[in-house]
Amino acid sequence: MAKILIVDDEAPLRTMLSHMLIADNHEVIVAEDGGQGIKLYHEGMPDLVISDLVMPNKNGIDMILELKRDYPDLRLIAISGGGGITGAFDYLPTAKLVGADSILKKPFGIQELRDALKKSLGN
Numbered sequence: 001m002a003k004i005l006i007v008d009d010e011a012p013l014r015t016m017l018s019h020m021l022i023a024d025n026h027e028v029i030v031a032e033d034g035g036q037g038i039k040l041y042h043e044g045m046p047d048l049v050i051s052d053l054v055m056p057n058k059n060g061i062d063m064i065l066e067l068k069r070d071y072p073d074l075r076l077i078a079i080s081g082g083g084g085i086t087g088a089f090d091y092l093p094t095a096k097l098v099g100a101d102s103i104l105k106k107p108f109g110i111q112e113l114r115d116a117l118k119k120s121l122g123n
C-alpha cells in the first residue's frame with residue numbers, strides 16, 4: 001500500500017483513477033493542476049505522484065521540474081493523451097527527460113498502471 005497523489009485537470013479521470021487505486025488498497029490524494037499538486041505534495045508527502053501533463057495554471061512538466069528540484073528522489077508516473085489524434089504536442093517524452101519513472105499514454109489499462117506503480121515503488 002502506498003500514498004499516491006493524483007494530479008489531473010479532468011475530474012472524471014481523477015475519480016476513475018482514485019477508485020482503481022483505492023480498490024488496490026492505496027491511499028489517495030487528488031489535485032486538479034500543477035500548482036495544487038505541488039502544494040499537496042509538500043503537505044501530504046506521498047510515496048508517488050501520478051500526473052497529467054496538459055493542465056491549466058501550472059502544467060505537469062513545470063510541476064515535475066519544481067518537485068524534482070526540492071525532492072530529487074521524487075517518484076512519478078506521467079500520463080497524457082499525447083499527440084497524434086488531436087494534433088496536440090506529445091509531452092510524454094519530455095516528462096521522461098525531466099525525471100518521470102514511467103510514462104503512460106491515455107487511455108491505459110489497470111495492469112499497465114499496476115506495472116508502472118510496481119516499477120516506481122519497487123515492490
Ligand SMILES: [Mg+2]
Pocket residue numbers: 008009010052053054055
Ligand atoms: Mg489535462
